[in-house]
Amino acid sequence: MRLLNRTAGRLSRHRRGPLAGLAVLLLGLLISGSLYTAFAPAQAQSQASETEKIAQGKELFLASCAFCHGKNGEGIPTVRPGYQIGPPLVGTGAAAVDFQVGTGRMPMAAPGQQAPRKAVAFSDDEVDALAAYVASLGPGPAIPNESDYSIEGLSEEERQEAISRGGQIFLTNCTACHNFNGAGGAMPRGGYAPTLHGVEGKYIYEALLTGPQQMPTFSNGNLSPDEKRDVIAYLGSLEDAPEVAGFTLGGYGPVGEGLFVWVLGIGGLVGAAVWIASHTTRTTKSKVES
Amino acid sequence: MSVDTSKVATSNRTNAATASKPGPAGSLATWADDRLGLATAMKKNLRKVFPDHWSFMLGEIALWSFVVLLLTGVFLTLWFNPSMGHITYEGSYDQLRGIGMSESMASTVHISFDVRGGLLMRQMHHWAAAIFIASMMVHLLRVAFTGAYRKPRELNWVIGCVLLLLGTLEGFTGYSLPDDLLSGTGVRAADGFLKATPVVGAYMSFFLFGGEFPGESIIPRLYIIHVLLIPGILLALIAAHMLLLVYHKHTQWPGPGRTEQNVVGFPMLPVYAAKAGGFFFMVFGVIALMGGLMSINPVWKFGPYDPTKVTAGSQPDWYMGWPDGLLRIIPSHWESVIFGYTISWNVMLPILIVPPLMLVVLILLPFLEGWITGDKRDHHLLQRPRNAPTRTAVMVALMTFYGLAWAAGGNDIIAIKLHLSINQITYFMRVAIFLGPVLAFWITRRWCISLQRHDNEKLLHGYETGIITRSPEGQYSERHLPISATSAYTLTARDRDEVLALPSETDSAGVTAPNSRSERLRARLSSWMYSNNVQKPTRAELEEAHHHAEHEAELQAGLDHPADGHQFDDHRLRDADDVPLRDH
Numbered sequence: 001m002r003l004l005n006r007t008a009g010r011l012s013r014h015r016r017g018p019l020a021g022l023a024v025l026l027l028g029l030l031i032s033g034s035l036y037t038a039f040a041p042a043q044a045q046s047q048a049s050e051t052e053k054i055a056q057g058k059e060l061f062l063a064s065c066a067f068c069h070g071k072n073g074e075g076i077p078t079v080r081p082g083y084q085i086g087p088p089l090v091g092t093g094a095a096a097v098d099f100q101v102g103t104g105r106m107p108m109a110a111p112g113q114q115a116p117r118k119a120v121a122f123s124d125d126e127v128d129a130l131a132a133y134v135a136s137l138g139p140g141p142a143i144p145n146e147s148d149y150s151i152e153g154l155s156e157e158e159r160q161e162a163i164s165r166g167g168q169i170f171l172t173n174c175t176a177c178h179n180f181n182g183a184g185g186a187m188p189r190g191g192y193a194p195t196l197h198g199v200e201g202k203y204i205y206e207a208l209l210t211g212p213q214q215m216p217t218f219s220n221g222n223l224s225p226d227e228k229r230d231v232i233a234y235l236g237s238l239e240d241a242p243e244v245a246g247f248t249l250g251g252y253g254p255v256g257e258g259l260f261v262w263v264l265g266i267g268g269l270v271g272a273a274v275w276i277a278s279h280t281t282r283t284t285k286s287k288v289e290s
Numbered sequence: 291m292s293v294d295t296s297k298v299a300t301s302n303r304t305n306a307a308t309a310s311k312p313g314p315a316g317s318l319a320t321w322a323d324d325r326l327g328l329a330t331a332m333k334k335n336l337r338k339v340f341p342d343h344w345s346f347m348l349g350e351i352a353l354w355s356f357v358v359l360l361l362t363g364v365f366l367t368l369w370f371n372p373s374m375g376h377i378t379y380e381g382s383y384d385q386l387r388g389i390g391m392s393e394s395m396a397s398t399v400h401i402s403f404d405v406r407g408g409l410l411m412r413q414m415h416h417w418a419a420a421i422f423i424a425s426m427m428v429h430l431l432r433v434a435f436t437g438a439y440r441k442p443r444e445l446n447w448v449i450g451c452v453l454l455l456l457g458t459l460e461g462f463t464g465y466s467l468p469d470d471l472l473s474g475t476g477v478r479a480a481d482g483f484l485k486a487t488p489v490v491g492a493y494m495s496f497f498l499f500g501g502e503f504p505g506e507s508i509i510p511r512l513y514i515i516h517v518l519l520i521p522g523i524l525l526a527l528i529a530a531h532m533l534l535l536v537y538h539k540h541t542q543w544p545g546p547g548r549t550e551q552n553v554v555g556f557p558m559l560p561v562y563a564a565k566a567g568g569f570f571f572m573v574f575g576v577i578a579l580m581g582g583l584m585s586i587n588p589v590w591k592f593g594p595y596d597p598t599k600v601t602a603g604s605q606p607d608w609y610m611g612w613p614d615g616l617l618r619i620i621p622s623h624w625e626s627v628i629f630g631y632t633i634s635w636n637v638m639l640p641i642l643i644v645p646p647l648m649l650v651v652l653i654l655l656p657f658l659e660g661w662i663t664g665d666k667r668d669h670h671l672l673q674r675p676r677n678a679p680t681r682t683a684v685m686v687a688l689m690t691f692y693g694l695a696w697a698a699g700g701n702d703i704i705a706i707k708l709h710l711s712i713n714q715i716t717y718f719m720r721v722a723i724f725l726g727p728v729l730a731f732w733i734t735r736r737w738c739i740s741l742q743r744h745d746n747e748k749l750l751h752g753y754e755t756g757i758i759t760r761s762p763e764g765q766y767s768e769r770h771l772p773i774s775a776t777s778a779y780t781l782t783a784r785d786r787d788e789v790l791a792l793p794s795e796t797d798s799a800g801v802t803a804p805n806s807r808s809e810r811l812r813a814r815l816s817s818w819m820y821s822n823n824v825q826k827p828t829r830a831e832l833e834e835a836h837h838h839a840e841h842e843a844e845l846q847a848g849l850d851h852p853a854d855g856h857q858f859d860d861h862r863l864r865d866a867d868d869v870p871l872r873d874h
Contacts, residue, residue, distance in 0.1 A: 113711070160384060167385045171471065171593045175601035180471065180591050185602025186702035190711035193602065237385055238591070245402075245409060245585035253472065253601070255700040257586050258608025261420040265580060266428060269351045269421070270344070272572045276565055277344035280556070 050132065057133025060126055064107050065089075073137045085111075092210065093140020094131035099206035101127050103199075105213075113190040114213060141209045148225055149201040151233045163237045166230030169223065174231065177215075181251030182235055187214050197239065201232040340562050341542035341555035345432045350566060351425035354573035355418045356528065362415040363517070369405050371397035372467060372513035374506040383590050391469075391594030394509050398468035399590050414581030419464060421577060423457045423609045430454065430652075434685050437673040438541045439656040441666065446534045451653045453527050456520055458609050463516040465587075465607055469509055472587070474595025475604045477508060486637035504597070544671045544783035546776055553670070603703060612692055615699030616640030619719045648688070655684075662815045664790070676745070677784050679738035680819040683731045690730035694723050735822070742824035745781050748773050749827055750835040772839055782827075787820035 062071060068086025070076050075088030089096075100106040101122055105115040122130065131143060146152075151159045171180070174196075179185045182196030191214050196204065208228050211217030218228065249256040312320065323329045340346070373393040379386050381396070383403045401408035430450060433439055439447040462480075466473045481503045485491040500507030539553050548554045556562060580586075592601065606614055617640040624635040659681065660666075675682040697704065698719040705712040752770035760766050773781075790813040797803050827835070 160387065164385055164388050167593065168389060171596075171599045171601070175471075175599065177602050179603045180593075180601040181588075183603070184706055186705040186712045188711075189713050190705070190709070192706045234385060241384075243585065245413065245588055246583045248585045248588075252703050253603040254587075254605040254607050254611075255603065255703040257420065258611065258700075260580070260584060261417070261424055261608060265417065265421045265576060266351075266424045268576050269425065269573060270348065270428065272569065272576070273347035273351070274344040276569055276572075277342055277347060280342050280561075 053129045053132045054136050056126075057129035057131070057136075060122070060130050061133050064121070065130075068108075073134060089134050089137060091138035091140045092134060094135040094143045095141040095206040096210040096212065097131040097134045098127060098143045099203055099210060099212055101130055103203055114187075114192060117194060141206075144202060144205045144209070146202070149205040149229050149232045151229060159233065162226075162230045162233045164234075165227070166232070166234030169227050170231050170234050173218065173223070179252065181248065182238065183251040196235055199235075201236065204232050204235065205229075335536075336557065336559040338536065338558045339553045339555045340540050340558070341548075341553055343543060345436070346540060347565075347569060348425060348432050349429040350569055351573055352422055352429055353528070353532075354570045355422040355425060355577065356524070357570065358418040358574055358577050359415060359422060360521070362411045362418065363521075365407075365411045366401065366415060367517060369397060369401045369408065370394070370467070370513075372510050374469065374504075374509050386590060386593065389594065392509065394467060394513075395469045395589070395594045398470070402590060410578075410581050412581075413584070413586050414577050415464075416586045417580040417584070418577045419461050420586075420607060420609070421573075423454070423461055426450070426454050426457055427609075431685065431689070434655065435675045435682060436541070437669065437678055437681065440669040441656075441660060442538055442668050443534075443541075444656040444660070446531060446538070447656050448653055449527050449531045449534070451649060453524065453531065455649060456524055456527070460516060460520040460524065461607055461609055463512045463520065466512050467509060467516060468587075468589045469595050470587075470589035471592035471595050471599055471601060472589075472604060473592075474504070474597075475600055476606050476610075477595075478503065478597065479606075483637060483641045486634040487642060488631070488633055488638075504595075539670065541670050541672050543780075545780045548671065548783075550668065550670050605699060605703075608696075611699035612695035613641050613645045613699075615695040615697065615701070615719070616644055616723075618701055619695075619698045619716050619723065621720075648692075651688070662790075662812055662819060663788075664812075671783065673784065676738040676741040677823075679735045679742070679823055682738050683735035686734040687727035687731040691723065691727045694719060694726050698723070739822060739824055746824060746827055749778060749781055749832065752839060770839075772836070784826060786825045787823050788816075789820045790816040792817075 061069075061073070065073075065086075068076060069089050070086070073089035076085040077083070078085055097106075100115070102120065104118040104120040107121060108115045109118065120127075134140075135142070151162050154162060174182075177185050177187065177193035178196055179193075184195040185193045187193060193215070205228055207215060208218040208223060208231070209220075223231075249260055319328075371393045375393045376390055377393055377396055378388060378390050379396050379399060381387070381400050381404050383399055386399060398412070401412055403409070433443075433447065433450070462476070466477050466480075481495050481499065484495040484498060487494060495503065498508070498511070499505040500511075540555075542548050542553055542555065545554075593599070605611060617637065620636050620640050622636050624639070626633045626635065698716070701712050701715045701719070704710060705715055752772040755769045755771050757769040758766055759769055772778075792813045793803065793806060793809050795802065795806050795810070803809075
């Protein structure tokens with residue numbers, strides 16, 4: 001206690017010192033300054049460094065993308081007309097880059113029918129830089145804001161309407177390839193519509209906007225931004241809702257169900273028949289004795 | 291020997307015994323018997339003997355799953371509304387609220403979310419239906435592979451095939467009732483199949499749908515077919531199927547004491563009543579578990595049917611999968627135009643021609659076999675599949691055809707799960723559907739014949755003991771010991787196959803013999819079916835072999851027990867008896 005009292009006494013003595021006011025002022029400035037740096041919107045800084053970002057993006061592009069897409073994103077045609085090693089990226093916009101690189105589809109590990117989703121090769125900043133570079137090549141769709149694909153700001157009733165409207169839009173436009181459950185489906189020659197389970201709303205929005213790979217583009221004239229948001233809301237509601245019916249067995253429909261009928265249903269019941277037939281009335285004396 | 295009768299009657303050994311007063315159950319039985327005459331009927335049937343084998347219980351799975359179907363189906367009818375009237379869904383499933391749909395769809399979603407136990411009942415009904423048809427097919431395979439369809443059971447085989455067809459139709463009509471996106475796509479496909487029929491196709495479609503597809507009649511019509519017409523016929527045919535089973539008596543595997551005249555097994559009461567009753571609860575239990583734990587046909591995710599929508603993975607239930615598979619692999623340009631009318635071979639062949647043809651082939655199998663063999667005897671002893679190599683091979687070839695077509699029906703799911711190209715699966719299937727059955731036939735027949743050879747080896751030279759002996763010259767050989775009399779009897783309890791001689795085309799006077807063409811065909815088929823089979827050894831061959839074996843045994847005396855590895859040291863087990871070789 002003595003020690004504490006002494007410390008407190010010493011502090012209060014300094015508080016009345018001649019330089020105290022200046023020290024407090026400096027301290028206040030230091031704290032507010034560092035807080036501002038930490039929490040300030042990045043805009044001021046990023047605007048300043050937009051050109052820097054594009055330059056960084058170009059370096060990354062030259063290292064990782066130019067082999068197929070060309071040194072200026074102009075695409076590289078093959079000898080076969082109509083086919084390209086990599087398509088031109090002028091005008092694909094930041095949204096396309098954010099989708100392709102942000103989900104790990106680009107850069108491709110190997111040429112093939114389809115670029116599969118895999119581990120992301122770049123940091124978020126690097127993806128931004130690449131997006132900024134490709135966006136600088138020509139005008140194209142920008143990366144959507146969260147308010148574009150989220151129903152957070154809506155009232156409960158509006159959300160409900162958005163979800164059921166989104167469900168109908170989904171069934172009309174998406175299930176033909178992605179399946180009723182968003183579990184994915186087959187496309188010609190080894191291609192496939194990937195699963196939508198666990199895909200972030202931002203990427204679904206970008207995919208609708210840019211039409212990656214075999215997917216058609218759903219422009220804003222085709223599906224308005226609100227309708228895109230509703231589809232994402234519907235898919236989110238499917239994921240949030242409990243599976244009331246039990247295990248979905250992959251959600252592929254009757255093929256998966258048929259597999260379980262034969263393996264589990266018939267397999268189990270034939271097993272039961274074998275078990276019943278092997279536990280029978282004792283017929284031989286030796287078994288009774290043993 | 292004295293029997294204690296004090297529990298049922300009293301006697302002092304001089305007067306006639308008087309029955310003691312019956313207990314409550316006995317009184318009830320007497321009461322019922324006096325009024326219904328049950329004793330006469332029960333006396334025989336409660337003592338009815340059934341043979342014991344797991345494969346004889348496969349048909350029971352179908353029977354019990356049918357009972358589950360009746361129970362759950364009645365539950366569903368209490369809430370289901372088979373109407374195509376248009377309403378707006380206002381139930382408790384959020385994602386569909388406010389969406390317009392037919393009343394049948396709305397009531398299905400209502401049963402799933404707002405009726406207590408409704409979803410469980412729906413899912414049990416659907417799983418039970420799938421298991422019902424699957425177990426009928428497994429049962430059919432057992433009957434075919436063991437030759438149980440031979441005389442006198444041909445007609446019961448026909449009834450079984452019709453049950454399979456009706457079960458499939460019943461399944462399809464039930465699957466279509468909710469009027470959801472998936473089943474609506476199926477009904478649309480069925481409409482296309484009808485319309486592919488030359489000349490009358492469009493008329494048939496308009497007749498079924500009461501006008502242009504989809505109309506407003508199809509759901510009520512399918513409903514009455516599903517809950518009244520087909521179940522009624524199914525019940526009647528199941529009753530006939532089982533009455534014939536009782537009348538014919540059950541087939542049994544050959545073995546000592548089992549003949550064509552008797553049935554060796556256990557009586558209905560108490561053994562089979564308990565076993566069959568227990569099996570019912572197991573079937574019920576498995577279906578209830580599947581219905582409770584595993585999602586099937588989530589119509590709320592499909593949404594209401596709308597001809598402008600479709601979902602990837604649009605497949606019928608598994609039993610309709612194989613015609614769908616044929617449809618998926620047939621080249622789509624197979625059409626011909628005659629007098630301005632299109633004949634759609636690409637739809638007719640896989641849907642309207644091949645499946646009915648397969649059913650006809652299936653129905654005809656016992657009759658074809660009977661005609662080729664000319665065998666008019668009753669058969670109550672089963673054949674092992676290896677002892678009818680051609681029949682077994684034909685069934686395996688049919689199964690291979692079915693299985694490949696079936697797999698083709700799931701080509702899109704196979705493509706995405708196994709990372710294959712759907713096109714290449716299709717090309718593969720187009721070849722495999724022809725080549726696969728032929729290969730399967732050939733492999734199965736050779737396999738059966740070599741198993742027959744193996745059986746003969748066991749009969750003539752005994753079984754392989756696993757004891758390797760080294761002769762003084764350094765030659766190694768495996769010791770064989772004779773199989774038991776029971777095994778030998780069972781292996782030899784089969785007929786020798788008779789191959790018909792090819793009749794001459796003309797009689798001795800040079801006149802063409804009547805029916806000679808069909809008789810020659812019959813003889814050729816007979817030779818194709820039986821000439822490669824291995825027949826069981828004759829008595830002379832067996833005696834010769836046994837004589838030889840005895841001679842061998844003398845040479846190797848003292849080696850009739852397994853070596854314990856201590857022949858040359860002093861660590862033999864002192865107090866254990868010599869372990870005899872296992873009875874084989």
